[in-house]
Structures are given as C-alpha cells and as structure tokens.
Amino acid sequence: MTASWNQRRLAKRVKPGDGRPLKPFRWWQMTRRSVLSITLEDGTQQVGFTVEVRHGGDLKTGEIMARLYRDGQLDAESKVPARFPVPGGHIEVRTSEAGMRRCHFVADDGTERQLMPDPRSAEGRRMRFARERPIASGLIGAVSVLLLLIGVGLNLLQIAEPISEIPPIADTIGTFRSPLHLPLELNLALGLGAAAGAVERAMRMRYHWLLDSGAGT
Incomplete structure (x- = not known):
C-alpha cells in the first residue's frame, strides 16, 4: 500500500x-510524564x-x-504527533494540552491496541480506579463531559x-447579545472545571474534536 503524504x-x-x-517512573512525574508499553512479536x-x-x-x-524504547533502550524519537514503525505495524502517538490523546499500536491489518500505561503514572492510576470502582469512574467521566x-x-x-x-x-443578520454575563469569579471557576475535565479525559486518552480540541497535536 502506498504511504500517504501524512505518513x-x-x-x-x-x-x-x-x-x-x-529511567524509572517517579511519583512526582504523574502530571508531566506518560509511559506506556506493549509486547510485540519480532520473528x-x-x-x-x-x-x-x-x-x-x-x-x-x-x-x-x-x-x-525497545527492551528498555532508546530506539527512536520524534516530535508529536509521532508514528514509529515496529514489527507487525506501527505505534501512533498524539497529545493534547491536557496530556495524552492517543497511544496505540496499529497492526498491518488495521486492528488497534492501546498501549498499557505504567501503573504509577496518572493514566495507570486512572485505569486502576476505573477497574476497581466502575460506577464512581463512570460518574466522574460524565461530570468531565458536562464541565x-x-x-x-x-x-x-x-x-x-x-x-x-x-x-x-x-x-446582514444583526448583532447578538449574550444572555449570560457571569461574574469573573464564576467564569474562573467554570474555566478551572473545564480544565480539570480535560485532564481527566486525557488520563483515559479520550478525545473529541469539539470537547477536547484545545491545541491538540
């Protein structure tokens, strides 16, 4: 198959x-570093x-x-968005300003698998929370979307x-006057809430162009 211009x-x-x-993952790197892994067959x-x-x-x-990293040693690097060739396909990496947007292995036949986050990372801790407390996790996810x-x-x-x-x-159509004029404090609170919602979704690598399109890469 001929590679596209973007590829x-x-x-x-x-x-x-x-x-x-x-380097090993440290707890203080939770919001600044993402580490995700997968095991693939090479021959x-x-x-x-x-x-x-x-x-x-x-x-x-x-x-x-x-x-x-291949077996723990740096094999290749790229600016994001990145597309790394690996045995049997490639790994796609995309980020947004809130964190991870996508980190998937895409096989040559088109099937996809998300890489598994380090359990000490923000993504890994969020995944464990979702597994152990699915109802609470779903509620938090719904609140994030609402914000x-x-x-x-x-x-x-x-x-x-x-x-x-x-x-x-x-x-042509006249002028529009917003029916809402919120006080500065409420505007700031809602802005912080939206930022928190974006971070929560990034920890689950959820992305929608309308909700999460704040400077994604």
Whole structure:
C-alpha cells in the first residue's frame, strides 16, 4: 500500500535513538510524564516497546517529544504527533494540552491496541480506579463531559457577540447579545472545571474534536 503524504511526513520526523536506558517512573512525574508499553512479536522473539512523553516539552526547544524504547533502550524519537514503525505495524502517538490523546499500536491489518500505561503514572492510576470502582469512574467521566460542554457553550456565547458586531455580519443578520454575563469569579471557576475535565479525559486518552480540541497535536 502506498504511504500517504501524512505518513511520509511523520516518517521523516523519526530519528534514531542513542540506546540510553529508560529511567524509572517517579511519583512526582504523574502530571508531566506518560509511559506506556506493549509486547510485540519480532520473528520468534517477544520484544517490549515503551513510549515515553514528557509533557513539559524539551528544555531548549519547548517541543514535545515522543521516545520509543525497545527492551528498555532508546530506539527512536520524534516530535508529536509521532508514528514509529515496529514489527507487525506501527505505534501512533498524539497529545493534547491536557496530556495524552492517543497511544496505540496499529497492526498491518488495521486492528488497534492501546498501549498499557505504567501503573504509577496518572493514566495507570486512572485505569486502576476505573477497574476497581466502575460506577464512581463512570460518574466522574460524565461530570468531565458536562464541565467541558459548559465550557464550550460559554466560549461560543462569548465569541458570537464580538463576531456579530463586524459590520458586514451586523448589516446582514444583526448583532447578538449574550444572555449570560457571569461574574469573573464564576467564569474562573467554570474555566478551572473545564480544565480539570480535560485532564481527566486525557488520563483515559479520550478525545473529541469539539470537547477536547484545545491545541491538540
């Protein structure tokens, strides 16, 4: 199958690694580092592949990098979004400003498997919580969606008013006045709630273009 333009673009981003070992995960890295792994067959061998993303970005360039480790040694790295070739397919890595957006192994036949997060990471702890307390997990997930929907609605109302005042638009359809004028404190609280909802969804690697599209990569 001929590679698409986007696949060729992502392939050019991949640089060889220097073989450095993967550092162990520390509890204080929960919100700034994601580590996810998968075991794949390479011929007759089982090989462990691990993806590491440091969400703060490179100290010099500020770019967010995805690094692929093969059996614990750095095999390749790429700016995100990243697409790493591995035995039997490739691994896709995408992030948003809230955290992880996607980290999946895509086999040559099109089937997909999400990589498993380190149990000490934010994603790993959220997965364990969902497994041990499914009802509470579902409730938290629903609240996250609600907070994001409120945030999207408020943004649309705030954007619609100044746009409607542009002369050609105002002359055609008239101006729009937002029915909601919330106090600053409530606006800040709702904004923080929406940010918390986005982080919660990122820990589960949930993404929707309307809800979570705040500067995804």
